[in-house]
Amino acid sequence: MADCGAGGDNHPNGPLQARPGVAWAGLEVIHSPGDNPTPKADPVSDTSSPRGPLRRILEASRPARPWQDGDQLPWSDPAFSRRMLDVHLDPATHMASRAPDVIRAHVDWLLEQLKARAGTPGPWRVLDVGCGPGLYVHELAARGHAGCGFDFAPAPLRWARDHAVANSLDAVFLEADLTALPGDFAALAGAPFDAVTFWFGEFHSFRPEQARAFLPRLASLLRPGGLFVLEYQPWDLFVKEDAATWSAVDSSPFGARPHLWLEEFAWDEDARAEIHVHWIVDADTGETSRFAQCNQAWQDDELLDALAAAGIADVRTHPPITGVADEFEFPVLVGKRS
Numbered sequence: 001m002a003d004c005g006a007g008g009d010n011h012p013n014g015p016l017q018a019r020p021g022v023a024w025a026g027l028e029v030i031h032s033p034g035d036n037p038t039p040k041a042d043p044v045s046d047t048s049s050p051r052g053p054l055r056r057i058l059e060a061s062r063p064a065r066p067w068q069d070g071d072q073l074p075w076s077d078p079a080f081s082r083r084m085l086d087v088h089l090d091p092a093t094h095m096a097s098r099a100p101d102v103i104r105a106h107v108d109w110l111l112e113q114l115k116a117r118a119g120t121p122g123p124w125r126v127l128d129v130g131c132g133p134g135l136y137v138h139e140l141a142a143r144g145h146a147g148c149g150f151d152f153a154p155a156p157l158r159w160a161r162d163h164a165v166a167n168s169l170d171a172v173f174l175e176a177d178l179t180a181l182p183g184d185f186a187a188l189a190g191a192p193f194d195a196v197t198f199w200f201g202e203f204h205s206f207r208p209e210q211a212r213a214f215l216p217r218l219a220s221l222l223r224p225g226g227l228f229v230l231e232y233q234p235w236d237l238f239v240k241e242d243a244a245t246w247s248a249v250d251s252s253p254f255g256a257r258p259h260l261w262l263e264e265f266a267w268d269e270d271a272r273a274e275i276h277v278h279w280i281v282d283a284d285t286g287e288t289s290r291f292a293q294c295n296q297a298w299q300d301d302e303l304l305d306a307l308a309a310a311g312i313a314d315v316r317t318h319p320p321i322t323g324v325a326d327e328f329e330f331p332v333l334v335g336k337r338s
């Protein structure tokens with residue numbers, strides 16, 4: 001991959017986003033009694049077990065296997081998405097969504113890319129994949145560009161729409177699952193776009209076969225010469241060793257009540273993926289829930305091949321845009337639809 005980094009040739013990234021003490025850029029969540037338990041949670045409540053609720057944690061087979069023992073966060077679960085919305089919108093953290101000044105800097109950078117490479121004068125039309133509460137789309141629209149974002153998390157989408165209406169922004173938000181886009185998605189979204197963006201390394205939370213299926217769909221939403229922008233986690237930044245940690249919290253995206261939050265991290269060399277397991281132990285009832293999230297590592301050449309197969313060429317690598325936090329900001333690939 002060509003490296004055209006403004007501001008440096010080697011990205012300064014250190015630990016990855018979902019390691020001990022950091023937790024969840026995309027985690028895997030929830031299940032709290034009395035707080036709309038998440039349907040996707042494992043059938044973990046085993047307070048009735050004669051052997052005690054913690055046995056399940058003790059006796060779990062280790063290490064957990066990526067994609068087999070869990071996959072993605074329950075983003076689309078209503079209760080989880082409500083709690084996660086607070087994290088997205090918290091300006092004091094880069095978790096789930098980066099802080100507003102970082103997003104503004106990312107949008108500055110995106111507009112520079114469009115100016116330099118899109119071949120058309122603005123204003124531009126941008127589609128944001130997995131837009132969450134629409135912070136990028138809002139920022140673009142506030143600067144006179146037309147944006148469309150899609151996601152399948154209900155609470156952030158609702159907030160995104162309300163904010164756009166309240167501020168008279170030219171922004172559209174669609175509820176759609178990236179792994180099951182409807183046949184008429186291009187028409188619904190208003191394709192073609194000058195750029196399709198996929199921020200935050202969320203790309204890695206999909207299995208390789210899913211990614212290879214959705215990349216051509218996303219590319220087809222670009223006009224020829226339009227930019228595909230992918231924030232990604234390079235192979236070397238995956239921590240390839242196992243670890244465990246725990247914390248005691250009053251609440252978290254996993255639940256609204258006090259709980260112990262036990263985390264296990266395992267790297268699977270065969271799958272070339274990591275799995276992050278969350279055990280949630282309710283402080284009052286002892287009820288135990290298990291959640292897991294996976295991140296697939298890609299070698300550079302594999303990723304380039306997948307992009308080429310999707311019709312994305314002339315791919316350049318940029319270092320993290322602001323360098324604000326190694327674990328919450330990654331390099332960015334920018335290619336063009338051929």
Ligand SMILES: C[S@@+](CC[C@H](N)C(=O)[O-])C[C@H]1O[C@@H](n2cnc3c(N)ncnc32)[C@H](O)[C@@H]1O
Nearest residue numbers: 025075096097130131132151152153177178202
């Ligand atoms: C880490 S958040 C980033 C949100 C937003 N891109 C930002 O940077 O502010 C990942 C987002 O991807 C969304 N997402 C994950 N899987 C998805 C899928 N299959 N279809 C649509 N959106 C998805 C989640 O709901 C979540 O809003």
